[in-house]
Amino acid sequence: MLNKVKFLMATGLVTIALASNSLAADHVLRIAYQEDPKTVDVQMTQDFYTLPLNVYDRLVEAETSGPGQTQLVPGLAERWDVSDDGKTYTFHLRQGVLFHNGEELTADDVVYTFDRMLDPKTKALSTDILNFVDGATERLEGTTTSVPGLQAVDKYTVKVVLKEPYAAFVALLASPGASIYNRKFTEPLGDQYGLTPETTNGTGPFVLKEYNLNDNQILAANEKYFKGRPKLDEIIIRVVADSETLRLLFESGELDVFDIDYAPTQLPYFIGSDQWKDQVRSGPRVGMYYYHINQALKPFDDVRVRKAFQMAINRDEILQKNFYGKGAIENGVIPRGISCYTAATPIEYNPAKAKALLAEAGYPDGVDINLTQVSSWSSKWSDMNQIIQAQIKEAGFNAQIKTMDESAYFASRKAGTVDNYTQNWSADFNDPDNFFYTFFSKSGTAVRGYNNNDEEVFAALDKARSMTNAEERCALYQKMTDRIVQEDAAWVPMFSLDHAYVVQPRVKNFVVPWNGWSDMSYYKMEVE
Amino acid sequence: MLTFVIKRIVISIPVLIGITALLFIMLNVIPGDPIALLMKEHASADVIERVRSQMHLDDPLITRYFRFLFAALQGDLGVSIKLNRDVTTLILNAFPNTLILTICAALVSWVIGIPVGVLSAVRRDSLVDHLFMGFSLVGVSMPIFWSALLMQYVFALKLKWLPVSGFYGYQYVIMPAIVLGWSSAGVIARLTRSSLLEVMRHDYIRTARAKGLRELLVIRRHALKNALIPVVTIMAIQVAGLLSGAVITEAIFGIPGVGRISVNAIQARDMPLLQGSVLFATVLVILGNLVADILYSVLDPRIRNEMKGGSK
DSSP: OHHHHHHHHSOOHHHHHHHOSGGGGTTEEEEEESSOOOOSOGGGOSSOOHHHHHHOOOSEEEEEEETTEEEEEESSEEEEEEOTTSOEEEEEEOSSOBOTTSOBOOHHHHHHHHHHHHOGGGOOSOGGGGTTBTTHHHHHHTSOSSOTTEEEEETTEEEEEBSSOOTTHHHHHTSGGGOOOOHHHHGGGGGGTTSSGGGOOOSSSEEEEEEETTTEEEEEEOTTOTTOOOSOSEEEEEEOOOHHHHHHHHHTTSOSEEEGGGSGGGHHHHHHOTTTGGGEEEEEOSEEEEEEOOTTSTTTTSHHHHHHHHHHOOHHHHHHHHHTTOEEEOOSSSOTTSTTOOOOOOOOOOHHHHHHHHHHTTOTTOEEEEEEEETTSOHHHHHHHHHHHHHHHTTTEEEEEEEEOHHHHHHHHHHTOOOEEEEEEEOSSSSTHHHHHHHHSHHHHHHHTOOOOOHHHHHHHHHHHHOOOHHHHHHHHHHHHIIIIIISOOEEEEEEEEEEEEEOTTEESOOOOTTOOSOOOOTTOEEO | OHHHHHHHHHHHHHHHHHHHHHHHHHHHHSOOOHHHHHHGGGOOHHHHHHHHHHTTTTSOHHHHHHHHHHHHHTTOOOBOTTTOSBHHHHHHHHHHHHHHHHHHHHHHHHHHHHHHHHHHHHTTTSHHHHHHHHHHHHHHHSOHHHHHHHHIIIIIIISOOSOSSOOSSHHHHHHHHHHHHHHHHHHHHHHHHHHHHHHHTSHHHHHHHHTTOOHHHIIIIIIHHHHHHHHHHHHHHHHHHHHTOOHHHHHHTTOOSHHHHHHHHHHTTOHHHHHHHHHHHHHHHHHHHHHHHHHHHHHOHHHHHHHTTOOO
16 A cells, blocks of 8 residues: 555656657657456457567567558568368468567467467467367367467467368468467466566567556567567556546647547547648448348348338438448448458338338338447447437338447347347458458357358358358349348448548658557657 | 444345346347447457357346355356457456546535525625626536537636646546536535525524624624534545546547446446446445435534433
């Protein structure tokens, strides 16, 4: 207790760093997020990637090559080969890469990292990455203690054997969940790994220096980073739950970057402000706003009703009014920016036709439906629901908006009883599989409240995962887009939005990441 | 006195056990799954089921409850599902921040509340009274999130006297303490005023005045001591409440206190953490009441006699 009081009252280094603007002169970047990530062990999260993206590296990296564009570049692996049958991947590691604790990266560390993810004792949440690896399922279920598909061929060569080809595998290895750990350091720590600076170790451009739960995290430059020392000396990340406080912190110069996602209604203010309009940085988000339809619930078991629901929503009005027109209407399953993307058949906004479809389905006098939203989420969702409620009324949908807490919402999604809801999905990796399989596969749809019930789609999506001919694979996805959106009317694709940030003039080289995430690598960023 | 304190502590044990049982049942009745919440949009049915079983969350309710109770009796409140950290350590680490905020807020509320209440009572129906009561009404009525925002805007953004948010030194405590203290100051001022007015009507005050004591002395020596008894009760309960976490203030001013931990726990359906926070809050409220009772006895000899087992 005394120490805590001393800490609070003393004007120590952290205090100075966080409180004063004097350090603005040094190369310290000050950013914030609204919720504490809780851990730097990326295998234990599905949500918080800022720390992992800066503390670790992956075998392959998804580098932002332009607005909304990415390319896979060598990371810890300087090159990789794929066997002709598409099942065996051989990764040749860079030599001389050091972990923060001074250990050299070897093939054994890579094997260990992936085996740890599958080890039932880890209780990892990110295991989907390795679903295709030979022996992964058995290891997860605890029937074996090793994974035949993961082999260290020599000190710097790793071989990964898949049960069947999986076209998205390399792209998936570039996602934050596939970050590489050091066996010697991590193994003895068990479930305590990643909770403090003392229990965290990566190869990445920044070293975790402080972890104060619900308060702040501080990263320091890795002097021995294999790609060269970062330009920033330090990154201070504050945990600030309240969005208005975040804005005030930014405007009073205590933060260098303000993520508009935390307060979307502030966009017009920043764009209209003489002080800030030139400081807005915006880029496409490779993600999709959608309206989910639960086909297991009446009246949405009828395709005509689903079609009417699609036609009754004026997506352009929502994009213009709620999001200030900063985005693009989407009509398919994958948004702009994902490989294989081509413009899909547009969904027509036509309330009169929707009304006729409802009548044809047996609801000439309209039909009562529910729309679901979560109380703790940003008001943008409830604003959207209110507009949609008014729009679809014209077609005959009498919508009640049901508000529930997040926990109850996810429970009802899992149970398949959730009513229609609107949400957003941003790409984890650049492959159509990340959208198609997540939403419309048999296992994906089950956990989201049945937005698909088409066996042919299930089979096609399973097939597409293991197709090795890129052209044929894209053609299949395009066919499935028509089937899912136009024929089955299984969901309402809405739009992909731009992601805007406002940065202080001292921030240089701020690049919106290819996927438009709030979580990004700060390796190339500079402050004056 | 000691017997009284021991008796009170013993009585509170079944209360604590009852509350944990109630909480366990309630949390199992309301829908929610901590693992689904950890995975959110990335939820996969297989992973959820597997991790639930790995964490023994699918054991029967009664098994889980007795496992918790047995460990809690040995001083082990378990490990938080969401934060993967020891619950006792989490609460004890957050508590000093909440304690500092509470002490400062309580001081603000007493330093403002009691003198304002006394002055309003003494100058009843005067301009001062109306002004002060208006001021305390604003304090009571204004939601904390609003007064906090106004203060941040004026003192941090415009005047730049104080930092917007954070908890890294004394200057960071000033705004949250005033915001939180002001809202309790209103209650204390109004209570002090009404209580003092009530006491001033008693015969012994008239006697004190009759024997020629100066008004200030009458108030200080005779009236205030009696008038403060109900105020002390409210103060003790208020402090206990503040100690278990000023949720909104902590969120707005970025204070990593107990309130943040409790909100995390509820939102995440994090049973061990929630049990820990509720147990902690219950203990504080019980202690707050106990302190109020002890303070009574200091202020009122009749109550002191009662505690000793004496008759009225």
